[in-house]
Amino acid sequence: MNRTYLQLDHLxxxxxxxxxPFCALQDVNxxxxxxxxxxxxxxxxxxxxxxxxxxxxxxRATVGGAILENREVTEPGPERAVVFQNHSLLxxxxxxxxxxxxxxxxxxxxxxxxxxxxxxxxxxxxxxxEHALDKRPNEISGGMKQRxxxxxxxAMEPKxxxxxxxxxxxxxxxxxHLQDSLxxxxxxxxxxxxxxxxxVDEAVLLSDRIVMMTTGPAATIGEVLDVGLERPRDRLSxxxxxxxxxxxxxxxxxxxxxxxxxxAA
Amino acid sequence: MTTHxxxxxxxNDGRTDSARxxxxxxxxxxxxxxxxxxxxxPAVAEPQDGARKRRSAPQGDPPAGNAASPNWAEAIIRAxxxxxxxxxxxxxxxxxxxxxxxxxxxxxGATFEHAKEVLADPFYQAGxxxxxxxxxxxxxxxxxxxxxxxxxxxxxPLGLLIxxxxxxxxxxxxxxxxxxxxxxxxxxxxxxLLFKAVNPSAVxxxxxxxIWPIILNTAAGVxxxxxxxxNVAKVLQxxxxxxxxxxxxxxxxxxxxxxxxxxLGIGWMVIVAAEMLTGGIGxxxxxxxxxxxxxxxxxxxxxxxxxxxxxxxxxxxxRIQRRFDYTRGGH
Ligand SMILES: Nc1ncnc2c1ncn2[C@@H]1O[C@H](COP(=O)(O)OP(=O)(O)OP(=O)(O)O)[C@@H](O)[C@H]1O
Ligand SMILES: [Mg+2]
Numbered sequence: 001m002n003r004t005y006l007q008l009d010h011l012x013x014x015x016x017x018x019x020x021p022f023c024a025l026q027d028v029n030x031x032x033x034x035x036x037x038x039x040x041x042x043x044x045x046x047x048x049x050x051x052x053x054x055x056x057x058x059x060r061a062t063v064g065g066a067i068l069e070n071r072e073v074t075e076p077g078p079e080r081a082v083v084f085q086n087h088s089l090l091x092x093x094x095x096x097x098x099x100x101x102x103x104x105x106x107x108x109x110x111x112x113x114x115x116x117x118x119x120x121x122x123x124x125x126x127x128x129x130e131h132a133l134d135k136r137p138n139e140i141s142g143g144m145k146q147r148x149x150x151x152x153x154x155a156m157e158p159k160x161x162x163x164x165x166x167x168x169x170x171x172x173x174x175x176x177h178l179q180d181s182l183x184x185x186x187x188x189x190x191x192x193x194x195x196x197x198x199x200v201d202e203a204v205l206l207s208d209r210i211v212m213m214t215t216g217p218a219a220t221i222g223e224v225l226d227v228g229l230e231r232p233r234d235r236l237s238x239x240x241x242x243x244x245x246x247x248x249x250x251x252x253x254x255x256x257x258x259x260x261x262x263x264a265a
Numbered sequence: 266m267t268t269h270x271x272x273x274x275x276x277n278d279g280r281t282d283s284a285r286x287x288x289x290x291x292x293x294x295x296x297x298x299x300x301x302x303x304x305x306x307p308a309v310a311e312p313q314d315g316a317r318k319r320r321s322a323p324q325g326d327p328p329a330g331n332a333a334s335p336n337w338a339e340a341i342i343r344a345x346x347x348x349x350x351x352x353x354x355x356x357x358x359x360x361x362x363x364x365x366x367x368x369x370x371x372x373x374g375a376t377f378e379h380a381k382e383v384l385a386d387p388f389y390q391a392g393x394x395x396x397x398x399x400x401x402x403x404x405x406x407x408x409x410x411x412x413x414x415x416x417x418x419x420x421x422p423l424g425l426l427i428x429x430x431x432x433x434x435x436x437x438x439x440x441x442x443x444x445x446x447x448x449x450x451x452x453x454x455x456x457x458l459l460f461k462a463v464n465p466s467a468v469x470x471x472x473x474x475x476i477w478p479i480i481l482n483t484a485a486g487v488x489x490x491x492x493x494x495x496n497v498a499k500v501l502q503x504x505x506x507x508x509x510x511x512x513x514x515x516x517x518x519x520x521x522x523x524x525x526x527x528x529l530g531i532g533w534m535v536i537v538a539a540e541m542l543t544g545g546i547g548x549x550x551x552x553x554x555x556x557x558x559x560x561x562x563x564x565x566x567x568x569x570x571x572x573x574x575x576x577x578x579x580x581x582x583x584r585i586q587r588r589f590d591y592t593r594g595g596h
Contacts (some may be wrong), residue, residue: 058496076499088493093593094513101511105501136591156501 005034005192006055006160010064013050024050026218028064030211035190039203041251042213042222045146048196049085050164051213055194068159078106083166087149089137096133099123099152122147123155125240126185143174147181154185163195167202175199176235179206187228187232198256204247205235211255225250355496371562380569396546398567402574405540405547408464409532412471419472420479421521425513427480428487441480449474449535451544455552463543470539475528479521486520487513518589526582533575 009226014021025047032038040048053059055066057076066073068080081102089098100120107116124130127147137145146166153161167175179202186193186206197203203210207227214222227247229238238244316373356364356373371379427434452473456466492517498508540549548567555563 056500058499075502076496077375078500079500080499082496084496085494086489088492088497090494090497090515092514092518102501105503105507138591 003030003033005036005069006031006032006194007067008051008055008064009067011051011054011061011066012063013047013054013059014062023218025061026063026220028220030224032192032194034192036209037186038195038209038211039208040194040196040211040213041198041200041203041205041255043215043255044198044221046213047219048213049164050223052082052164052194052196055160056080056162061171062112078102078156080157081153081161083146083149083153083161083163085144085164085166085168087127087137087145089145089148089152091137094134094136095124095129095140095148095185097135098148099155102152103155108142119144119155123151126154127151127181141174143170143178146170149167150182150185152176153192154189159192161191161193161195163193165196165198167196175202180235182206183231183233200248200251203251204239204244205230205233210251212251223254225254290495298453308487313341315346318331363520369475369559370563371565376562376565383563386542394546398548398551401546401548401567402549402570404545405536405549405572408535408547409471409529412468413475413525413529413532415468415472416475416479417525420476420524421483422475424480424483424521425509425517425523427562428517429513434484441477444473445477445481450538450542453539461544467536467543467545471532472535475525475532478528482520482524482527483517486517489520490516515591518591519586520558520588522582522589523527526579529578529582531573533571533578537538539573 008028008030010264012023012026014023016022028051030038040051042048050059054061055068055073057073057080060074072079089095090101093101098117100116102118103111103120103123107119111119119135121130124133127150129144129151131148132140137148140148150163150166153163167178170178182205185191188264195206204227210225210227211221211222213219225247229241229243229247277418359370360372363370382400387397389397390400423437427437449470450476453466453470455461460466460469490513494512495508498512503511536547537552540547540551541553543552544553548571552564552567555561555567
């Protein structure tokens with residue numbers, strides 16, 4: 001067995017609310033290996049973002065916590081880069097500068113100016129945004145913004161890449177395109193990825209394991225599904241693949257049969 | 266029918282006009298009305314693009330065909346008639362008052378003659394207390410700009426601090442609420458006591474005038490920053506100084522500019538009153554002095570000039586503000 005790279009250890013969080021304490025997560029346990037691609041899926045409001053934010057260090061767990069390379073996560077840091085759901089580009093900076101600000105911060109001491117410039121451009125090329133370096137966020141499409149957000153995160157050379165529904169707001173075609181880019185990048189760089197998604201196909205296509213969360217309050221991990229599909233994966237040939245459809249059905253069964261969304265009912 | 270080649274100016278005019286109407290900072294009647302009057306935009310301008318182009322195109326393209334000339338004339342009339350009408354009515358009332366009610370107020374004709382005299386040599390210097398109206402305006406402007414710059418220097422950091430920190434907000438909130446509604450002129454005696462001189466006291470009054478809108482808008486801007494931007498800063502582990510420089514300041518820049526624009530406008534109004542009290546060289550004291558000499562025509566000319574300078578300040582701030590507004594695309 002590989003040694004554990006990132007561990008969620010009896011993680012729980014309780015929010016104070018006007019109506020009294022609200023226990024959102026309870027006893028979440030997960031061991032993640034280096035280079036693994038984990039998808040987290042679950043009904044809306046079950047606590048997926050909360051888990052991600054705790055790993056990012058933007059929230060503190062009330063009980064237990066996240067441990068990266070044997071060290072407890074206590075604060076945010078660039079080794080755990082986040083791709084936010086709504087891209088979070090800084091609107092006053094150009095596409096280039098939005099990535100460069102991260103590159104300067106992370107590599108300011110280690111790389112020369114030219115190297116940082118080249119590294120910025122390189123990461124924008126990875127997501128195919130090299131044509132829009134001087135555009136501002138409000139001049140590019142939603143899919144492009146999301147790609148720049150990914151480039152910014154990748155450029156930090158993070159140990160763990162945290163993505164909160166990165167393609168949630170995109171149309172199907174753009175989403176498929178970005179999923180392919182992400183698979184390609186993950187194949188090339190071997191990042192450890194924790195990605196939240198609502199999309200069953202996306203989870204099966206991209207991940208090594210799918211973490212399925214129960215519905216809150218006191219949500220936790222219900223099931224973990226190993227996705228044994230070989231890489232590189234191709235969405236078209238997988239569509240007719242028996243294994244693929246089996247995994248898909250497993251996730252759907254979990255979401256619909258075992259964990260009814262109380263709010264949707 | 267006829268297609269016109271639109272000159273870039275015409276296009277430009279249309280764009281700036283629509284941009285301004287979306288401008289959330291253009292508060293107040295003066296802010297809206299002044300630019301429209303400045304550019305001679307038709308007061309009845311419809312937002313519909315086609316109609317706009319058709320009406321305004323000939324202005325930039327006089328050698329248009331005959332078929333277009335009714336439109337052409339119509340456009341000019343629509344653009345100039347309403348303001349001319351207003352102007353005429355005001356002149357009429359003025360002439361009537363001067364002729365029939367208060368003969369001490371000179372009529373439009375006499376005032377115009379006087380204006381030509383005053384403006385013929387606005388920068389004469391006949392001694393320390395006898396200078397042209399150009400100098401009066403410049404002295405007032407320099408006081409306003411000094412007070413305004415000091416207010417920005419103090420107000421922006423203070424506003425950032427108030428926006429960022431709840432303890433600071435709690436500590437300074439009540440003080441600001443008590444002082445803000447006070448007429449800045451009430452501070453003049455305090456200024457005179459503090460500085461024992463007239464000029465710094467006037468600057469001090471403008472400082473007090475300008476600082477509230479700057480503080481309040483800056484603080485509001487900080488609090489309006491989306492949590493996402495701050496999360497980005499946290500993930501990057503930016504230090505306090507970097508967060509201020511790279512996130513807070515640029516994110517609040519549009520708010521800061523709004524505050525500065527408002528305070529400069531008010532500062533220009535207040536300086537006239539302040540100088541009436543302090544004396545010395547300045548457009549405010551000029552008005553008061555001419556009143557003591559019963560030279561009412563000079564006062565009316567001064568009112569016109571004060572208004573024009575106000576529009577000028579407004580225009581400059583508007584330009585700067587739009588440069589800094591990142592939500593409106595690149596520059
Ligand atoms: N700061 C907070 N204070 C109180 N309750 C909170 C807070 N943050 C989250 N919650 C609650 O915790 C639960 C989990 O929220 P979270 O945002 O993690 O859900 P999610 O799974 O990401 O949902 P979605 O799929 O809709 O994004 C929700 O019930 C939410 O109301
Ligand atoms: Mg969420």
